[in-house]
Amino acid sequence: MPQIGWSEILVIILVAILVIGPKDLPVVIKKFVQIKNGIKNYVNSFQKGIDDIVQEQEKDIKKIVNIDLDDENKKKKDKS
Numbered sequence: 001m002p003q004i005g006w007s008e009i010l011v012i013i014l015v016a017i018l019v020i021g022p023k024d025l026p027v028v029i030k031k032f033v034q035i036k037n038g039i040k041n042y043v044n045s046f047q048k049g050i051d052d053i054v055q056e057q058e059k060d061i062k063k064i065v066n067i068d069l070d071d072e073n074k075k076k077k078d079k080s
Contacts, residue, residue: 016028
């Protein structure tokens, strides 16, 4: 991820003031933050959904492995 220094931030702020204007800058910043937070929430919920699916699959795999191990143990006991 690229790193932005203080000089780059200052240039971005100056360009924003010149392009947007000092009157509308707070409104634009507020809207930008709202959009950023919305995207962040969407990504977090998507990631949580994927994590939930993975955990569910892991539980299913563990159940299958335990069932297979139990069956093998029963077969070994029956042979004895």
